[in-house]
Amino acid sequence: RWDSVASEWVLTGGWRRTFNPDGTTSRSVPIVEERLKLPEGPDYFKQSVPELQKMSIRQLQEKIADLQSQGVDVESLRRALQTKIALPLGCIVMALVAIPFALTIGKRGAMVGVSAGVAIAVIFWGTIGVFEQLGNYQLLPSFWAAWGPN
Secondary structure (H helix, E strand, O other): OEEOOOOEEEEEEEEEEEEOOOOOEEEEEEEEEEEEOOOOOHHHHOOOOOOHHHOOHHHHHHHHHHHHHOOOOOHHHHHHHHHHHHHHHHHHHHHHHHHHHHOOOOOOOHHHHHHHHHHHHHHHHHHHHHHHHHHHOOOOOHHHHHHOOO
């Protein structure tokens, strides 16, 4: 825990271990209470959760590079970056697929074409959700989780 009055860390209930050069433990001593002065306070260890929806593509790329240099797993951020690029293009895909159905009048009427377009849109958005979840569980790479429905 952090002692804000003394500006130091208070360690309790742990172990201090000394390791040999071959990696084996040479000595273990329980820590009842020990005070440790470090230049890093609690704010250093707090990771801010980025608001991905509010970040631009450039900001997201910089955040990925920064966190990756710190050794943090950035797979979810990569997926968010790919989705941020792929999702607007999904509107173009939907328009290209739905236009022929919307313009079909024929014997059945315009409502059949419009209904088919709406059905395709629902299927498309459902597919986006499925691919997103497959990406969240890392069953698909980030690229395919974002671009697969398109």
